[in-house]
Amino acid sequence: MTWRQATFTVWALLAAGVVACEVAAVVSAGRFPGADVLARRITSPGPVRVLVLLGWMWLGWHAFAR
Amino acid sequence: MSSSRAVAWVAALCALVASSLAAFTRPFTWQADVVTAVALAALVAVVVVQLVGPVPAAFARRGPASAPVRRAGHRFGAHRYGPGRWAPWLVVLALVAGWELYCYFASPRVAHPTLSSLLDMATASDLGRGVAFAVWLALGAYLVTR
Numbered sequence: 001m002t003w004r005q006a007t008f009t010v011w012a013l014l015a016a017g018v019v020a021c022e023v024a025a026v027v028s029a030g031r032f033p034g035a036d037v038l039a040r041r042i043t044s045p046g047p048v049r050v051l052v053l054l055g056w057m058w059l060g061w062h063a064f065a066r
Numbered sequence: 067m068s069s070s071r072a073v074a075w076v077a078a079l080c081a082l083v084a085s086s087l088a089a090f091t092r093p094f095t096w097q098a099d100v101v102t103a104v105a106l107a108a109l110v111a112v113v114v115v116q117l118v119g120p121v122p123a124a125f126a127r128r129g130p131a132s133a134p135v136r137r138a139g140h141r142f143g144a145h146r147y148g149p150g151r152w153a154p155w156l157v158v159l160a161l162v163a164g165w166e167l168y169c170y171f172a173s174p175r176v177a178h179p180t181l182s183s184l185l186d187m188a189t190a191s192d193l194g195r196g197v198a199f200a201v202w203l204a205l206g207a208y209l210v211t212r
Contacts, residue, residue, distance in 0.1 A: 003177035004177045007179055011179075011184065014162050020154075021154045021158055024154065033147050033151060033155065036212075037147070038152075039208075040212065043209070049209075052209060053109075053206075053209055053210070056109075057106055059202065060106060060206075061102055062182075064088055064198075065103070066093060066099075
């Protein structure tokens with residue numbers, strides 16, 4: 001296995017971990033927080049919400065324009 | 067059809083058109099600049115409307131009590147989860163951050179692709195760029211209306 005393949009494998013495992021967290025939230029009927037609750041928790045302070053929005057803007061410009 | 071539902075449908079149609087246009091642009095061209103800038107301006111406009119009010123229902127923030135959480139029969143509040151309930155997310159996000167840092171400082175980049183590299187690969191084709199643009203718009207809409 002090359003380093004490139006190993007890196008992709010780790011990224012895939014991490015993506016599976018994210019999906020597993022969300023599935024756990026759904027299956028547990030709210031006993032565990034899902035991505036939506038996590039996002040609300042992170043962005044509930046106003047300044048953080050502004051920072052996240054700025055990050056979203058930077059991401060779009062970085063990915064699609066420049 | 068209620069006016070808020072009509073506005074939501076128009077917004078979705080505009081997002082579809084924008085994503086289709088974005089699919090056929092290339093970074094570092096004025097066309098890509100325009101499509102991306104229009105999308106950014108639209109989201110900024112929604113935020114401005116929310117700040118000055120009155121807010122149309124389609125653009126109103128949903129507040130802390132989201133429907134799915136209410137349907138689940140639980141009182142909303144992130145504080146209702148103890149530290150142990152957050153542990154899976156914390157572990158996964160810490161691993162993602164750690165792996166991203168490792169890949170960022172490792173070389174060569176082709177052997178250690180970062181999230182940015184993965185995004186570049188995903189947006190290399192027209193279809194991938196269009197889908198990624200739509201996902202990006204949906205994420206922005208979620209952030210301003212949640």
